[in-house]
Amino acid sequence: MDDVGKVVNPLIVEGQVHGGLAQGIAQALYEGATYDENGTLTTGTFADYLLPSAADLPHFDTDRTETPATTNPLGVKGVGEAGTIASTPAVVNSVLDATRHLGVSDIEMPLTPMRVWAAVHSGQSAAGGGLGSIDASGGAR
Amino acid sequence: MTTHYEVDRSPLIAEHARLIGAATATVADPQVRHRGTFGGALAHADPAGDLLAPALAVEAEMVIAGPDGRRTVPAAEFFVDYFTTALAADEILVEIRLPKLTGWGAHYEKFNRVAQAWSIVAVGAAVRVEGDTIAQARVGLTNMASTPVRATAVENALVGQPATVESIRAAAEHAAEGTSPGTDSNADADYRQHLARVLTGRALVAAAGG
Missing domain, CATH: 3.30.465.10 (Uridine Diphospho-n-acetylenolpyruvylglucosamine Reductase; domain 3)
Structure with missing residues (x-):
C-alpha cells in the first residue's frame, strides 16, 4: 500500500512497486556481497550473488491511496523503490516470528536456508525444545 | 547427440x-x-x-x-x-x-535457492514396490562429494521394508553416510548432510507413491 500522490502513469507506478518489492525481498533472502580474507569478492557472478526472478517471487496484490502533494503543481510524489522499504523488514520479521518459539531472536540477512536452519538448531539447544518437539507433536507448539 | x-x-x-x-x-x-x-x-x-x-x-x-x-x-x-x-x-x-527399470516409481528432489540455479543438494530415487513392500531401491546423491554418490546404506535399509513414510524416513537417516560434501557460500558440509537426509526421505516417499 503506497501513496505516490497524483498518479500520472499507472502502469509505471505498478512496475516500480513490483520492482521495489522484489528488491526488498531479495535483500532479505538472497542478495549478499561477501569477501575472502584477501579482500577478493567471492560473489562476483550471478551464480553466487543471487537475484530472484519472477519464478522465485509471490504474486503481488498492490493498492494505493492518492493524496496529491501540495508542493508542486502536478501533485506528484516519488514512487522509485517505494515497495522496497517495507518488504525487507516484513520478510525478516515474519521469519523471526515463525521461529521465535524455537528460541530464535535474530538471523543475519540474507536469510539463507542454511542460516535459518542453523539459527533454529542453536535455538533448539538453548531452549531445549525445538525441531524435535515439532516432529513429535506434528505441529508447532 | x-x-x-x-x-x-x-x-x-x-x-x-x-x-x-x-x-x-x-x-x-x-x-x-x-x-x-x-x-x-x-x-x-x-x-x-x-x-x-x-x-x-x-x-x-x-x-x-x-x-x-x-x-x-x-x-x-x-x-x-x-x-x-x-x-x-x-x-x-x-x-x-540405461537398464530398463520398468514399473519402478521415481522422483528427483532438488534443492536450490532460486529457480534455474545449480543444485545445492539433490536426490534421485527409484523404487520398485511389490504389494506393500519395497523390493528394490536405488538412491543417488547430487553434489555430496566430488563425484555423484550412491546412497547404498539407504538402499540396503529399505529392501524388504514396508513402503511406509515411517520406514522410508528411518532409512533416509543413513543418506549422508559415506559422503564428503564441500562447503561454499550456499551451504556448509553439515548443512548439505542434513539436506541429503531430508531430501532422500522426500524423494523416496514420492517415488514409492507413484
Whole structure:
C-alpha cells in the first residue's frame, strides 16, 4: 500500500512497486556481497550473488491511496523503490516470528536456508525444545 | 547427440527410465534443455549437475569410442573426480545405455535457492514396490562429494521394508553416510548432510507413491 500522490502513469507506478518489492525481498533472502580474507569478492557472478526472478517471487496484490502533494503543481510524489522499504523488514520479521518459539531472536540477512536452519538448531539447544518437539507433536507448539 | 528436451519427451524414457526423465526435467531452463545434451552433461561431470547421480543410481553404462575402438564403462567407474571422467583425452562418449527399470516409481528432489540455479543438494530415487513392500531401491546423491554418490546404506535399509513414510524416513537417516560434501557460500558440509537426509526421505516417499 503506497501513496505516490497524483498518479500520472499507472502502469509505471505498478512496475516500480513490483520492482521495489522484489528488491526488498531479495535483500532479505538472497542478495549478499561477501569477501575472502584477501579482500577478493567471492560473489562476483550471478551464480553466487543471487537475484530472484519472477519464478522465485509471490504474486503481488498492490493498492494505493492518492493524496496529491501540495508542493508542486502536478501533485506528484516519488514512487522509485517505494515497495522496497517495507518488504525487507516484513520478510525478516515474519521469519523471526515463525521461529521465535524455537528460541530464535535474530538471523543475519540474507536469510539463507542454511542460516535459518542453523539459527533454529542453536535455538533448539538453548531452549531445549525445538525441531524435535515439532516432529513429535506434528505441529508447532 | 540427444538433447535434454529429447530425453524429457521420450516415451521410452518415460516408460523405462523415469528417474532420468525426472532429473532431466529439472535441468536449467527450456532454452538450455533444447541445446544441452545428456551425454555432454555426463562427460562434463560437474558434481552439481543433475544427471550424474541418477545415471549412477540406475547403473547406466557409458560406451566410449577412441583410437583403439570402443569400450564400455559402468557409471560407478565413469565419474572419477570434479569435472573428471574415465574418458581419455582422445576419447569421446558415444552412447549411454540405461537398464530398463520398468514399473519402478521415481522422483528427483532438488534443492536450490532460486529457480534455474545449480543444485545445492539433490536426490534421485527409484523404487520398485511389490504389494506393500519395497523390493528394490536405488538412491543417488547430487553434489555430496566430488563425484555423484550412491546412497547404498539407504538402499540396503529399505529392501524388504514396508513402503511406509515411517520406514522410508528411518532409512533416509543413513543418506549422508559415506559422503564428503564441500562447503561454499550456499551451504556448509553439515548443512548439505542434513539436506541429503531430508531430501532422500522426500524423494523416496514420492517415488514409492507413484
